[in-house]
Amino acid sequence: MILGVLGGMGPLAGAQFCARLTLLTPAARDQDHIPFLLWSDPSVPDRTAARLGTGPDPLPALLRGLRGLEAAGARAIVIPCNTAHGWFDAMQAACPLPILHIVDAAAVDLARQGVRPGRIGLLATEGTLAMRLYQERLQAAGWEVLVPPPGVMTGCVTPAIEAVKAGRPEASTARLAEAAAGLVAAGATAVVLGCTEIPLGLPEGAARAAVGVPVVDTIDALARAAIGWARPAV
Amino acid sequence: MILGVLGGMGPLAGAQFCARLTLLTPAARDQDHIPFLLWSDPSVPDRTAARLGTGPDPLPALLRGLRGLEAAGARAIVIPCNTAHGWFDAMQAACPLPILHIVDAAAVDLARQGVRPGRIGLLATEGTLAMRLYQERLQAAGWEVLVPPPGVMTGCVTPAIEAVKAGRPEASTARLAEAAAGLVAAGATAVVLGCTEIPLGLPEGAARAAVGVPVVDTIDALARAAIGWARPAV
Numbered sequence: 079m080i081l082g083v084l085g086g087m088g089p090l091a092g093a094q095f096c097a098r099l100t101l102l103t104p105a106a107r108d109q110d111h112i113p114f115l116l117w118s119d120p121s122v123p124d125r126t127a128a129r130l131g132t133g134p135d136p137l138p139a140l141l142r143g144l145r146g147l148e149a150a151g152a153r154a155i156v157i158p159c160n161t162a163h164g165w166f167d168a169m170q171a172a173c174p175l176p177i178l179h180i181v182d183a184a185a186v187d188l189a190r191q192g193v194r195p196g197r198i199g200l201l202a203t204e205g206t207l208a209m210r211l212y213q214e215r216l217q218a219a220g221w222e223v224l225v226p227p228p229g230v231m232t233g234c235v236t237p238a239i240e241a242v243k244a245g246r247p248e249a250s251t252a253r254l255a256e257a258a259a260g261l262v263a264a265g266a267t268a269v270v271l272g273c274t275e276i277p278l279g280l281p282e283g284a285a286r287a288a289v290g291v292p293v294v295d296t297i298d299a300l301a302r303a304a305i306g307w308a309r310p311a312v
Numbered sequence: 313m314i315l316g317v318l319g320g321m322g323p324l325a326g327a328q329f330c331a332r333l334t335l336l337t338p339a340a341r342d343q344d345h346i347p348f349l350l351w352s353d354p355s356v357p358d359r360t361a362a363r364l365g366t367g368p369d370p371l372p373a374l375l376r377g378l379r380g381l382e383a384a385g386a387r388a389i390v391i392p393c394n395t396a397h398g399w400f401d402a403m404q405a406a407c408p409l410p411i412l413h414i415v416d417a418a419a420v421d422l423a424r425q426g427v428r429p430g431r432i433g434l435l436a437t438e439g440t441l442a443m444r445l446y447q448e449r450l451q452a453a454g455w456e457v458l459v460p461p462p463g464v465m466t467g468c469v470t471p472a473i474e475a476v477k478a479g480r481p482e483a484s485t486a487r488l489a490e491a492a493a494g495l496v497a498a499g500a501t502a503v504v505l506g507c508t509e510i511p512l513g514l515p516e517g518a519a520r521a522a523v524g525v526p527v528v529d530t531i532d533a534l535a536r537a538a539i540g541w542a543r544p545a546v
Contacts, residue, residue, distance in 0.1 A: 088342040089334040096327035096350065106478050108322045111354035116330065117384075120345035150351075150384050244340045 079113075081304055082152025082175065084143045086118040087125065087159035088243045091274035091297065093118075095158035099301040103309070112308040115150050117143045125161035126205030137165050144173045154178060156304050158274045158297060160202055164209040178303045180296055181215040184270050187299035188221075191292040193268040195220030199261025201235055201254065202272035212272055224266050226257050235276075242275035250279030258289045268292040274300075313347075315538055316386025316409065318377045320352040321359065321393035322477045325508035325531065327352075329392035333535040337543070346542045349384050351377045359395035360439030371399050378407045388412060390538050392508045392531060394436055398443040412537045414530055415449040418504050421533035422455075425526040427502040429454030433495025435469055435488065436506035446506055458500050460491050469510075476509035484513030492523045504528040 081099075085092020096116055105111050119139060127133025140162060147155060155177040157163065163180055170177050188198065200212050200223050213223045226235055234257040238250030254276060258269050268291050271277050277295040280286050286293055315333075319326020330350055339345050353373060361367025374396060381389060389411040391397065397414055404411050422432065434446050434457050447457045460469055468491040472484030488510060492503050502525050505511050511529040514520050520527055 086342065086345070086347065089345045090331060093327055093330035093334055096330060096352065097324060100323040100327055101479050103479070107474070108320065108354040108356070108358065108477050111320070111323045111352075113320065113354060114350075114352045115380075115384075116348075116350035116352065118330065118345075118348045118350065120342045120347060122342070124342065146349075146384055150349075150380055240341070243342050245335050245337070 081114040082147030083116040084157045086120040126203045129205035161205040183299040183303035197222045199266030199269040247278040254280040270294040315348040316381030317350040318391045320354040360437045363439035395439040417533040417537035433500030433503040481512040488514040502526040
């Protein structure tokens with residue numbers, strides 16, 4: 079049962095997903111791990127630009143990757159890019175394999191960490207916010223999603239995501255910590271790192287712990303969902 | 313020009329290769345990065361066991377991965393596992409794509425770091441040592457390869473590699489530092505981390521710096537070779 083990973087969005091997030099999938103899988107030796115294929119196509123047009131109307135549609139490139147993974151033997155798909163889930167329905171309609179939704183994985187991780195439905199904070203791309211990906215999928219279950227004000231998006235979150243995509247995750251930590259603190263001050267009882275670049279800029283350790291409320295790392299959440307698919311008994 | 317990465321040996325080393333490939337590529341945004349496919353098949357039989365005569369031949373699984381990468385569109389191959397290079401000639405004979413050899417990449421990295429031909433130390437699996445992979449490929453160019461004594465292999469290096477494969481890289485650091493110190497004490501002017509699990513156990517930072525001589529990280533060396541293939545002008 080090979081897992082297909084549609085990555086490259088960005089490429090560091092895709093690689094980190096593979097590392098976390100490996101580290102979170104109970105295993106004593108190579109042969110205990112989950113077989114997977116990572117399709118890392120960084121040429122997929124920028125998802126936020128497409129949503130905001132300033133760039134080309136990424137769907138053809140996304141479907142090309144899904145077809146490649148299916149042809150190579152994958153039996154389920156994960157996509158370690160939150161914003162790409164704005165095209166989830168079109169991808170799932172075109173792909174016969176199950177695609178594990180990253181927002182569902184985040185919701186499962188909120189429950190795993192003991193967070194009760196209520197007010198949560200979301201750090202994500204402008205595209206994910208504009209598409210209301212989290213709001214639409216979570217509100218029926220009783221979640222209220224707080225997002226940073228526009229000035230924090232343009233001054234902190236967006237430049238932090240760009241720094242990770244440029245290979246400088248350490249340059250984004252202070253900005254992400256500031257944005258997370260703003261969400262907590264506004265009443266968030268948990269913060270979802272709802273862009274897979276963000277966990278790289280706010281890695282496990284002092285800066286993430288300083289957020290002071292449970293943090294959902296959507297790379298880890300998606301890795302746990304994939305392990306649940308591949309190893310239902312674990 | 314898609315790069316094919318034959319990984320899974322171990323899976324954490326393959327994921328780390330993808331992360332380092334990304335971080336070492338000059339890029340400002342996703343679309344500047346190198347497209348690649350990672351075939352992570354952790355079921356490839358253990359390479360050291362095969363070489364020592366205690367396990368099955370990994371070649372059929374290696375060739376299956378190469379065929380899968382070629383079918384999916386790869387145009388060159390890298391294999392982030394030193395020991396698997398014991399089957400390099402058979403793989404290259406069966407695969408029409410160029411395979412970038414990890415020992416050649418290590419030699420280029422020694423030169424990049426200013427190490428002159430002479431006595432170098434090698435930390436690697438029992439299989440890589442038994443096959444004399446480094447000795448045979450480097451001795452004509454004037455390199456003398458020092459390896460740890462048997463007691464250090466069984467007491468430090470082998471258990472350290474096993475800890476990384478079990479998802480506990482931090483448990484291997486002290487053992488690897490001790491083994492590296494022994495090579496330097498024996499006259500090594502550089503230490504090659506000639507197993508792709510080892511850089512994960514001796515990551516960049518204090519423990520690696522304490523080795524006191526140039527260290528060749530074969531994950532990084534292979535990533536630089538791949539970037540040279542994909543971006544010859546860089």
